[in-house]
Amino acid sequence: MTNNREALEKVTEQKRIDFVRNEMDDKLKLMEQDIHNIGGDVSQIRSNFWEDVTVNLDEPDDVIETFTSIKQQAELLGERERTYGQIHRQQKILHKLKDTPYFGRIDFDEAGEGTEQVYIGIASFMDKKNETFYIYDWRAPISSVYYDYSPGPASYQTPSGKIDGELLLKRQFIIRNGKLISLFDTGVTIGDELLLEVLGNNANSMMKSIVATIQKEQNQIIRNEKSRYLLVQGVAGSGKTSAALQRVAYLLYKHRDTLKSDNIMLFSPNPLFNSYVSTVLPELGEENMRQSTFFEYLQTRIGKAHQVEDSFSQLEYLLTETNTLQKESRLKSIQFKSSVAFKDLIDNYFRALHKDGMAFKDIVFRNKVFISREELTRKFYEMESHISIPNRIQLLIEWAQKEMKKHAKAERKQQWVDDEIELLDKEEYLEAFHAAQKKNGKEDEFDYFDQEERFLRKVIVNRHFKSIYVSIKKRRFIDIPAMYREIFQLSCPESLTEEVWRKIAEQTIANLEQSFLSYEDGTPFAYLKDKIEGRKSTSGIRQVFIDEAQDYSDFQMNYLKELFPYSKMTLLGDINQAIYAHQHNEIVSKEDNEEVERIVLMKSYRSTKEIVEFTRGLAVNGDLIEPFNRHGEKPKVIHAQDSTKKIDDLLIRIKDWQENGYKTIAIICKTIKESSEVYELLKKKIDVRFIQKGTTSYEKGISVIPAYLAKGIEFDGVVLYNASSYHGDLEKELFYTACTRAMHALTMYMDDGKLNPYFDQINQDTYETIEVN
Numbered sequence: 001m002t003n004n005r006e007a008l009e010k011v012t013e014q015k016r017i018d019f020v021r022n023e024m025d026d027k028l029k030l031m032e033q034d035i036h037n038i039g040g041d042v043s044q045i046r047s048n049f050w051e052d053v054t055v056n057l058d059e060p061d062d063v064i065e066t067f068t069s070i071k072q073q074a075e076l077l078g079e080r081e082r083t084y085g086q087i088h089r090q091q092k093i094l095h096k097l098k099d100t101p102y103f104g105r106i107d108f109d110e111a112g113e114g115t116e117q118v119y120i121g122i123a124s125f126m127d128k129k130n131e132t133f134y135i136y137d138w139r140a141p142i143s144s145v146y147y148d149y150s151p152g153p154a155s156y157q158t159p160s161g162k163i164d165g166e167l168l169l170k171r172q173f174i175i176r177n178g179k180l181i182s183l184f185d186t187g188v189t190i191g192d193e194l195l196l197e198v199l200g201n202n203a204n205s206m207m208k209s210i211v212a213t214i215q216k217e218q219n220q221i222i223r224n225e226k227s228r229y230l231l232v233q234g235v236a237g238s239g240k241t242s243a244a245l246q247r248v249a250y251l252l253y254k255h256r257d258t259l260k261s262d263n264i265m266l267f268s269p270n271p272l273f274n275s276y277v278s279t280v281l282p283e284l285g286e287e288n289m290r291q292s293t294f295f296e297y298l299q300t301r302i303g304k305a306h307q308v309e310d311s312f313s314q315l316e317y318l319l320t321e322t323n324t325l326q327k328e329s330r331l332k333s334i335q336f337k338s339s340v341a342f343k344d345l346i347d348n349y350f351r352a353l354h355k356d357g358m359a360f361k362d363i364v365f366r367n368k369v370f371i372s373r374e375e376l377t378r379k380f381y382e383m384e385s386h387i388s389i390p391n392r393i394q395l396l397i398e399w400a401q402k403e404m405k406k407h408a409k410a411e412r413k414q415q416w417v418d419d420e421i422e423l424l425d426k427e428e429y430l431e432a433f434h435a436a437q438k439k440n441g442k443e444d445e446f447d448y449f450d451q452e453e454r455f456l457r458k459v460i461v462n463r464h465f466k467s468i469y470v471s472i473k474k475r476r477f478i479d480i481p482a483m484y485r486e487i488f489q490l491s492c493p494e495s496l497t498e499e500v501w502r503k504i505a506e507q508t509i510a511n512l513e514q515s516f517l518s519y520e521d522g523t524p525f526a527y528l529k530d531k532i533e534g535r536k537s538t539s540g541i542r543q544v545f546i547d548e549a550q551d552y553s554d555f556q557m558n559y560l561k562e563l564f565p566y567s568k569m570t571l572l573g574d575i576n577q578a579i580y581a582h583q584h585n586e587i588v589s590k591e592d593n594e595e596v597e598r599i600v601l602m603k604s605y606r607s608t609k610e611i612v613e614f615t616r617g618l619a620v621n622g623d624l625i626e627p628f629n630r631h632g633e634k635p636k637v638i639h640a641q642d643s644t645k646k647i648d649d650l651l652i653r654i655k656d657w658q659e660n661g662y663k664t665i666a667i668i669c670k671t672i673k674e675s676s677e678v679y680e681l682l683k684k685k686i687d688v689r690f691i692q693k694g695t696t697s698y699e700k701g702i703s704v705i706p707a708y709l710a711k712g713i714e715f716d717g718v719v720l721y722n723a724s725s726y727h728g729d730l731e732k733e734l735f736y737t738a739c740t741r742a743m744h745a746l747t748m749y750m751d752d753g754k755l756n757p758y759f760d761q762i763n764q765d766t767y768e769t770i771e772v773n
């Protein structure tokens, strides 16, 4: 565009912005009025609630009428409150729109229908008569043209079919506070200029929405609805997480009548990540989906009776264990327990349980066995063998509850009940007295004392038995640990040697005796428990998102698939960032293949071109990674003479970065142990934060953090505190993950004057070496 034309266009566009904002003001006023009226209605319904219902409990018919009347009144109140909530949400969105009404415009000439100017923003906005769209939601069918095409022939899908036409203009805006800052008419991709501006900004402590600059291949992820499994393999910083969150927003919009945020679950890599991404959906006017780490989820399945090691502790062990024999042995155990072979073994064991081998615990009260484990086993196997194990358990629960009720009755005569009656306080007595009175009705016909005592006995026994009933209902009488243990008494699986199997068994059993489950036991244990108890997934989940999917073992992935048999799954991963020691999953097995769609993202947006050039040597097929054309300084490799010199140098560089406007700086260490030492050292000198596995919020400033907790997150500047300490296959991905957290600058300190072994694969021209003497 020539300067003159651009200036003219700017004036015209600003006029339109002003016009639309005025319309928004009118709408907001109307909403204000509505809110006022409905708010009044709500408080009136609330305060008159009981006056407006007819309460009459004399006859059964009257009770029904009263019930209906209350129900109607409650429904009215509910409906008003819902409308109130809806208007409130719309108000919030409109306020956002007033600030930035839209970010894009396309002129689409639909064959035979003329040209329409389509302005695209985070939500739709219509004229007063609800006839014309002033703004289209970015998720509307026509908006996809904006993301998918450059000027020329274009089409989009609608529920009633494909619409063809020509894209005549594609324009981007930067609007702040209603003022048009700039506009670009763009060609092939969505405004490199705009993207450059967005990516050049400093990293935030919260992830941003990428709605204005979604790239074509990311749009494929966001709008894909064909397959059961959507599999995204994307290089570091390619926007997997960003696209996933936009996809959540898209699905919520597209299926707004049937899908709610509660029906969507995101498995995230660490607790910090939860808070990091928590603002993206609200920014888009949507509610956050359910979110959990896999470990947290596992814990809810296993229950409190066992202490389960978390994934980070497992990793920390492997990174710090110096006894190679022990480490090797643990590694073999991890490999086996995370494999499909182990899952098959459990499946076989489970099948055999139909005939024999179920283990139960005695149901005990005050050291007296009321129902013995043998009795439970006998009863269980007396049931028809075609009944499934979970159903038999259900029947067993019903039987056990009945038995316990009988025992409870008999127990009322016991001495301990007398003893407890003595200890009752006045209020409890009084309560019992009134209850007895109520029960008897007429005063003269009975013996209060007797009645009262009987009542008290019952109350006391029931109080004690309540916890037994609950624990029966919760299936605590099933001895899952005993059965899990049995699996390790089976003959040696084909893939292992006798010696290895024996060691695995010994260690597992020793842990079980302490009620401890290592991380690698967590999933198989939960799997066996779920199979026996017949527990299904968290109800209502229809879409599952798994970020960092490469970190899940085969076993875990299969477990998740079984847990959510009716859900669609979006799996996002990067094989180069697979930091765990277990076998890495295929993500979806071959038999699922026809239900899978795969999308590959090769362009990296997070880091500068210089950082990508440096890190590509570490990645499989790294030469295919496409950096975004944004420049910065080359990564620095620093050899310091001693630790004092290193700290001095580090402090100077950090200060420099801060003066350069860097808001988030991470000093990444290999382990939590090292992080803690570095934190202790630095906290005396600068304002610094220590991020540990329990840390749930991410703040601006300088953070010391172990590499595995930095997954999924990014920082303006990254320092690898001791980059020479990484070695071996397992740690390569950790090193790569750490380096790729940097947006603008990366500095690595090499202790001992040595580079780590991965530098053999890195082009020497891609980094700068500095000696600090």
Ligand SMILES: Nc1ncnc2c1ncn2[C@@H]1O[C@H](COP(=O)(O)OP(=O)(O)OP(=O)(O)O)[C@@H](O)[C@H]1O
Residues within 6 Å of the ligand: 195, 198, 199, 208, 210, 213, 214, 215, 218, 234, 235, 236, 237, 238, 239, 240, 241, 242, 243, 574, 605, 606, 711, 712, 713, 714, 740
């Ligand atoms: N289309 C886009 N427009 C603007 N920014 C983008 C776009 N795609 C990605 N980004 C930015 O790139 C950075 C990396 O994105 P994101 O964290 O989603 O990538 P990722 O693939 O999940 O990364 P990793 O696997 O390395 O954790 C973020 O700052 C994100 O905002």
